[in-house]
Amino acid sequence: MxxxxxxxxxxxxxxxxxxxxxxxxxxxxxxxxxxxxxxxxxxxxxxxxxxxxxxxxxxxxxxxGLVPHRPPGQALATAAPLAAVLAGTYAAWHLWSIAQVIHGEGLDWYGPSGARVVAVTALMLAPAALMAVAVLAGRWTAARCLALVAVVAASLLPVLFQPLLRDYQAVLLVFNAAVVLVAPPDRTSHPSRAVPWAVALSIMAGEIALSVAGSFFGERALHTAFDFVAPVVTGVAIACTARAVGQAALATAVLAGPPLLSPLLLDMGPTHLPLVVRPVVLFTAGYAIAFVTVRLAGQFTRHSDILHR
CATH class of the missing domain: 1.10.8 (Helicase, Ruva Protein; domain 3)
Known part of the structure; x- marks a missing residue:
């Protein structure tokens, strides 16, 4: 044989x-x-x-060049945990929102084919949420398998059925899951496990705060805080973990793919320009604040060491 x-x-x-x-x-x-x-x-x-x-x-x-000792590979390895958390928290909050609507209004709120629409949307979102859980738990083999499922589900299901998600939302899931899928298995370039946890908790805290605010402002409240909180905390995470400016720039380029390229790929037009400008401004603000803070903290630590010698 x-x-x-x-x-x-x-x-x-x-x-x-x-x-x-x-x-x-x-x-x-x-x-x-x-x-x-x-x-x-x-x-x-x-x-x-x-x-x-x-x-x-x-x-x-x-x-x-997607190997640990090359800059593209290092950038992907740095961005992969953050990309997983971004896709996972985005998916988890949408699943929670759908569950809240079903609990309060029932499946009929989504129309005659509500059950099928909800099922298809859940199949698109669940792999991304589970991928983030696997990354936070340090289970990278499972995370890559779930990333492959997320890419396939978010790419094919909208073609076959009509989900609740819009096209640019599906693109966000696909791009971030693809980062996890192609990133080299290099633990040395990954941020410490505390960083993805901090990003996930910050995003979820923003969503909870917005839900609380929604009880006071009603229809004027936004549907999700993700578009505002995620770029800021991602900028902070990159500033605190990237070892060099070049690596930070490449990791930023990797993570910027979903919010910046999806309007271009989908030909949304100039009316959707805020979808491109807003995350850039917020990410830059978060990165700049954290970068300056880290530098000042480093200088203060060195100054203290000199005084105590």
Whole structure:
């Protein structure tokens, strides 16, 4: 069985090795081919295919620069936990809002096909919310699997059915889940686990505060505080965790994809310009405040150390 299987797997392995750029070196590729070939020869069909997929996946990462020692890979690894939290808190709050409407008004509030609309929307939102939970728990393998489900669900379900979410909301989920999916598994570039927790708690606190305010202002209250709170706390998180200005800029570019590109991709027109300008202004404000605070705190600490010597 293994002998019959080996030629096909060997051809697939040869194709996987061709994904590595020439700069990777013939010696390194030969070593990968040797170890992967031994593993394929001594294992089953599915395990062999997984080994080939791992070799091909890492080769694609090397060719695209999405590895821990390259700036794009470092930026993605820095942004991935924050992207997961942004998508997850956004999805969780929408799920909670839908549950509140169903509890108060029933499914009929969404029309004759309310049950189907709610089910499709929940299928779009639930993977993103679970992805954030997995990231906050430090379960990155589960988070990547859920990110793949989130990308597929948020991309395909709106084409097949009419959910409650608008197109730009689905794009936000897809972009952020894609960041988690393609980011290299590099723990050294991830922010400390306290940072994603702080971002998640800040966003949820903003949503709760807005709900409390809604009881006083009624219809004048906004539906969600996410559009205002998320850019600010993300800017603070980047300023506090990025090791260098270049890494901060690249991580910012990664996280800016959903709010900035979705209006362009969907051709919303000039009337939706605030959807682009607002997050930029709020993110810049949060980043600047945190950056100055960190610098001043560092200078104060150094000054105190000098005085106590």
């Amino acid at each position: 293994t002998a019959d299987r080996l030629p096909a797997n060997a051809r697939l392995l040869h194709w996987a090795l061709s994904l590595y750029p020439a700069s990777y070196g013939d010696g390194a590729r030969a070593e990968i081919a040797h170890h992967a070939g031994q593993h394929i020869a001594g294992t089953g069909r599915l395990a062999g295919l997984r080994e080939v997929a791992d070799v091909a996946g890492y080769g694609a990462r090397v060719r695209l």
